[in-house]
Amino acid sequence: MKAWKIAAAAALTAGAAQAHYGMIIPSDPMLAQEDGRSVALQVSFSHPFELLGMPLARPAVFGVVANGEPQDLLDALQPATIMEHEGFTLDYAIAAPGTYVFHMEPQPYWEPAEDAFIIHYTKAYVSAFGEDEGWDAELGLKTEIVPMAKPFAQWAGNVFQGVVKLDGEPVPHAEVEVEFYNEDGAAVAPDELMITQTVKADANGVFTYAAPHAGWWGFAALNTADYTIAHEGEDKAVELGAVIWVRFEDWARR
Amino acid sequence: MRAALAALFMLCALVASAAEPLKVYAVNAPLADFAARLGGARVEAVFPVPAGRDPAFWRPPLALIAEFQAADLILLNGAGFASWTQKVSLPRSRVVDTSRGFADRYIETEGVTHSHGPEGAHSHAAVASYTWLDFRQAAEQARAVADALTRRAPDAEAEIAERLDALTADLSALDTRARAIGEALRDVRVIASHPRYQYLARAYGVEIASLDWEAGETPTEAQWRAFDHLREGAARVLMVWEAEPAPEASAALTGRGVAGAVFDPGAASDAQSRSFIDRMSANLDALEAALSSM
Amino acid sequence: MIRAALIALALLTGPALAHRLNVFAWIDGGEVVVEAKFASGARPRVGMVRVYDGADALIRTMGVDENGSARFPLEGAGQGLRIEVDAGDGHEDYWILTPDDIARQTGG
Numbered sequence: 001m002k003a004w005k006i007a008a009a010a011a012l013t014a015g016a017a018q019a020h021y022g023m024i025i026p027s028d029p030m031l032a033q034e035d036g037r038s039v040a041l042q043v044s045f046s047h048p049f050e051l052l053g054m055p056l057a058r059p060a061v062f063g064v065v066a067n068g069e070p071q072d073l074l075d076a077l078q079p080a081t082i083m084e085h086e087g088f089t090l091d092y093a094i095a096a097p098g099t100y101v102f103h104m105e106p107q108p109y110w111e112p113a114e115d116a117f118i119i120h121y122t123k124a125y126v127s128a129f130g131e132d133e134g135w136d137a138e139l140g141l142k143t144e145i146v147p148m149a150k151p152f153a154q155w156a157g158n159v160f161q162g163v164v165k166l167d168g169e170p171v172p173h174a175e176v177e178v179e180f181y182n183e184d185g186a187a188v189a190p191d192e193l194m195i196t197q198t199v200k201a202d203a204n205g206v207f208t209y210a211a212p213h214a215g216w217w218g219f220a221a222l223n224t225a226d227y228t229i230a231h232e233g234e235d236k237a238v239e240l241g242a243v244i245w246v247r248f249e250d251w252a253r254r
Numbered sequence: 255m256r257a258a259l260a261a262l263f264m265l266c267a268l269v270a271s272a273a274e275p276l277k278v279y280a281v282n283a284p285l286a287d288f289a290a291r292l293g294g295a296r297v298e299a300v301f302p303v304p305a306g307r308d309p310a311f312w313r314p315p316l317a318l319i320a321e322f323q324a325a326d327l328i329l330l331n332g333a334g335f336a337s338w339t340q341k342v343s344l345p346r347s348r349v350v351d352t353s354r355g356f357a358d359r360y361i362e363t364e365g366v367t368h369s370h371g372p373e374g375a376h377s378h379a380a381v382a383s384y385t386w387l388d389f390r391q392a393a394e395q396a397r398a399v400a401d402a403l404t405r406r407a408p409d410a411e412a413e414i415a416e417r418l419d420a421l422t423a424d425l426s427a428l429d430t431r432a433r434a435i436g437e438a439l440r441d442v443r444v445i446a447s448h449p450r451y452q453y454l455a456r457a458y459g460v461e462i463a464s465l466d467w468e469a470g471e472t473p474t475e476a477q478w479r480a481f482d483h484l485r486e487g488a489a490r491v492l493m494v495w496e497a498e499p500a501p502e503a504s505a506a507l508t509g510r511g512v513a514g515a516v517f518d519p520g521a522a523s524d525a526q527s528r529s530f531i532d533r534m535s536a537n538l539d540a541l542e543a544a545l546s547s548m
Numbered sequence: 549m550i551r552a553a554l555i556a557l558a559l560l561t562g563p564a565l566a567h568r569l570n571v572f573a574w575i576d577g578g579e580v581v582v583e584a585k586f587a588s589g590a591r592p593r594v595g596m597v598r599v600y601d602g603a604d605a606l607i608r609t610m611g612v613d614e615n616g617s618a619r620f621p622l623e624g625a626g627q628g629l630r631i632e633v634d635a636g637d638g639h640e641d642y643w644i645l646t647p648d649d650i651a652r653q654t655g656g
Contacts, residue, residue, distance in 0.1 A: 027346050033570055033587070036340055040347035093343030093649060095574035096583065129570065130589060316602045316628035320646045341571075342644040 019177045019196040020111070021048050021218045022056075022120030022243045024102050029152040029247035031128040037094050039126050041102060043077065044087035045109060048181040048218055049195045053083025054109070061105035062090075067098035068134055097129035103139055108229055108238065117229050120220065120241035125151045142167065143242040145176075145221055148206065151246040156214040160246055163205045164221040170205030174221045178209050181216040181245075214250040218243055276406050279325040281336040282309050282521045284386045285352060287530040288399045289329060292417045296407050300325070301523055309521050310383055313338040327402055331395070333360050335383035335521075350402040352395040353385045360385075361452045384450050384519050388457035389429040389534070393422050424531045428538065432458045435541050442548070443488035445481065448496045450519040462494070469497035478506060485512065490548050492541075515544035569639040573631045575622060575653040584616040584633040584641070591616030592635035602627020602647075625650055 027040040045056040062074045077088040094100065102124050108117040121141045132153065138146045148161040164174035178197040180187060189195045201207040201221070211217050225238035275298040280286035286301035293299070302318055303309040314322070319342055322328055328344055330336065332353035339349075353360075361382040386392040400418040404411050436458025444455075449464035463484050467473055473481070485491040493507055493514040507514050517537040518524075524533055568587045573580055580599075584592050597618045599608035612618050612633065628650065632642040645653075 033340055033568075034334075036346065036349060037343045038346040038349070040345070089347055091345035091347050093345075093652065095343070095649075095653065096572050096581075097585065129572070129585075130587075315604060316630065316644065316646055319644060320628070320648055323646060323648055338644070341642055342646065343649055 019047065019179055019220060020054070020109075020118055020120065020241075021046060021179060021220055022104060022106055022122030022241065023048060023181070023218065024104060024122050024124035024245060025181065025216055026102070026124055026126045029124075029126055031094060031126060033129065039092050039094060039100075039128075041090040041092065041124070042080070042082055042087065043090065043104065044082040044085070045106060045120070046083050046085075046087075047179075048216075049179050049187070049189065051083055051182055051185060053085030053087070055086040056088065057086070057107045057109075058088075059104045059106045061103070062088075063103060064092065065101045065103070065134075065137070065139055067096065067100075068137065073102075094126070094128045097131035098127075099132055099134040099137075100126040100128060101134075101137070101139060102126070103141065105141070110231055110236075111239075114239065116237040116239050117231070118239045118241065119225075120243045122241075122243040122245070123151075124245040127152050138165070138168075140168065141242070143221070143223060143240045145219055145242045145244040147244060147246075151244060154211070154246065154248045155251055156211055156248040157251070158248065159208050159210040160217075160219070160248075161206055161208050162219065162244060164201050164207065164223075164242060165205065166223050166240070166242075171201065171221065171223060172203045172205055174201040174205055174207070174223065175199075176201060176207045176209070177220045177222065179218050179220075180211075180213065181218060183215065187213070211246070211248045214248050217246050217248060219246065276326040276403070277324075278327045278329060278403075279322050280329040281339065282331050283523050284392065284520055284530045285329040285331060285395065285399060286523075288396045288421065289327075289403065291421055291529070292396070292400050292414055293403050293407070293410075294413065294417065296410050297403065303522065305523060305525070307522070310335050312336070326406060329399060329402070331383060331385060332357065333383040333385050334381045335385075350398055352398040353391065355394055355398060356385075356391055359391070361456060363449065363452065382449075382452035384521065385453055386530075387451060387519060388453040389425045389432060390457065391453060392530075393425040393429075396421050396425065421531075428531065428534050429457075431538050435538060435545070436460050438545050439492065439541075442490045442492050442545075443485055444492045444494060445484050446494040446496070446517075447499075450496055451494065451517070454517075469495075470500055472500045472502045473506070482510075485510075492544055492548075494541075513544040513548050515540040517541065569633065569635050569641045571631065571633045571641040571643045573629070573643040573645060575645075575650060576619075578622055578654075579619045580622055580625070580629065580631070580645070582612070582618040582620075582631055582633065582643075584612060584635060586639070592633070592639070595633050595635035598632045598634070600630040600632070601625070602629075604630065622650070622654075 023044045023046050025042045028035055045054045062077055063070055063072050077090050080087050080089040104122045106120060108119050111118050121143050125135060135150045136147060143166045145162040145164055164171045176199050199207050199209050221242040223240050225240045228235035229238055275296055278289045278297050279300045280289060283301055286299045289297050290299040303312050323344060328349045330339055330349060330351045332351040363382045386395060400414050404414050439460045444460055444462045446462050446464045447467040451462050455462040467477060491512045493512055495514060495516045496519055498516055518533055520530060520533050570585050572583045582597055584595055592612060593614050595612040597610045597612060598606055601607045601624050607624050608620060610618050628646045630642055630644050634640040
């Protein structure tokens, strides 16, 4: 409790917060038999490294694609407080082995600091009971990072690659922000510039990043929408984020 | 640290109204006892395993599983205890595996298949599951229960913390006593009627050979021969019963000049409704009495 | 960390766990789908499915197909079901569907 407050206070005094992230964090990215047959999700809109929350209104869309079958879960979201702000939790019963892709389209979030609205299309994956087929499927979201490496079962240090897509087309040279979910508050950034890492995709929209540490890493590809939303009578730009959460595991030895 | 912070983020997640006690379902008696003691009036602890059934292998009827699914908090022991919990969808955010923090210290056992008792054929798990018989591990499990309760009832944080301190002190006192008893048992051959005591043995430096005798039943001649084989060459032998032995069995033991003690592993509910601490104290009393009779 | 420990454990206890049967059951189009898999990923080619109702009374038996699967209509499931698959040699497992699970999966 105390540590968190100190971290938060430090972050606040350090200046402007870093990248925004839609967050879907499963209790377990790879469910084994011993883990039981349910997964819990924490759903929020936050600065994951600094553990600073922002309010997340009930999303426009929340669902799962379970072994290729879409299912609406919007009504199953339970209001919760995450990082001291409105968010949601969800208990999801997993009946069958396979890959479960949870995804959200939040309502536009007005960010005065950026004079723009933010919509982060967010995804997270759970593989259940040893089956991983379907991890590379494209959900067909407005904007989406399609993984080129499994977004689970990764060792810390592995590179992760994905294609940034907007309206189904790769986005050449797209900018991708990468941030660690500093769950236990233990990670320290020696410089503010280290909080959010930035990489650019190549001409085919493919980006590459090697995660230096085990845990959840968020990748957010940001593009400006070809439409605006009115705010107090003025048309404002809309930042579209394609967010994918990827879990990296510690190298294990017997 | 990690757990505490993770707890923090979930913290206000499911704040219960102060009026309604939290319905806490537990898979064994120690966890139910910890929850009741730590939560006080804020908790209604439910341990629904009927008397006479082995909670490690018992499977609840479907109606009861529905009750577990609807509980505010579901306390699991982990280490393979109550494997039915892996065969149903229990709401993950309300499930706490109390031994997860020391999963790297589980003791492996050989899988033995039994075909006795009301559970019918069952096999003892490949991991020893009576984790609380190492009282330091019991304290870790108590802390996991306290953390989970605090998440559900954040306004009761101070009182839960206070009760956890008291419970931890009691467990620590048991640990100290058990350590001394373990020391005294160093040159005694200890034979147990059932393989229950793996964590006790490891924690307190006692080597315990296990038989597979049914509680309360009179052992057969062949079983006694196996027993005699185990005690061969030992000057001092202690027989540990998991429940009060049949009088004939007791007599046969006395006839062999072997001391006996009842050590109730405490997974099932207690006929006398004693607390976990009282049950374990009685077990240590029994071991001390047996030692002094040798 | 915990996972690592569990995996280490699984490796050490290898033979027993590698052979373990796991049973899954869910509802698809008004039918209960049963799937049995060994922990290795292999499917049992033969096996007996036994279906018990909410009072744990046996209401149905059938064999698995060559994929270790079986289907049966969702009848008599009002109080929940327990579905057991026995693939022989002590390889058996079960899966429980409570009324709540069934309601959720049928969208009710």
